[in-house]
Amino acid sequence: MLTLSGAKSAAASAVGGRQCRFNGLLLAFAAFALSGCMPATTRIASADPADPAAKVAHIGYRSTIAPYTSLRPATPAPWRGRNDAVTPQPKQDR
Template identity: 85%
Template structure:
């Protein structure tokens, strides 16, 4: 990508007068490249991971299927009784 921006800058400067648009690309890419070389200044963890006496939070276990109860084998009810249980009641004539 850096080579592409340099090529665009060279083409724009060859045309003349348009190279000012690409002048910000070189410092931007230089800052981006040098930012990878900077040391980390913030501490990632408060305790040393190699310290065996470091206090850590307890590990808890929660089952993802805890409320599940198996419904098989279930004896099927007669279909007519189940159908009548969910059928709307007939309306009374006024």
């Protein structure tokens, strides 16, 4: 495939260069796609996970609701007084 791609690239560069850019992008995409199939070259953990004496990083705890403060009143107001305060006043002309 690389030989065919190289031949197309050489022919396209002689013609105009437009096909060459496309082949270059195609080759770069193929290399990127195939890089996911490669094994990792570095080891993530060198210690045995079953070893109780293995050193591990310390973990920390941060609350997700730490800045929260309640905005509710300490004692609820009587509902009848609040309801009467917002109801429309009856009309006097009837």
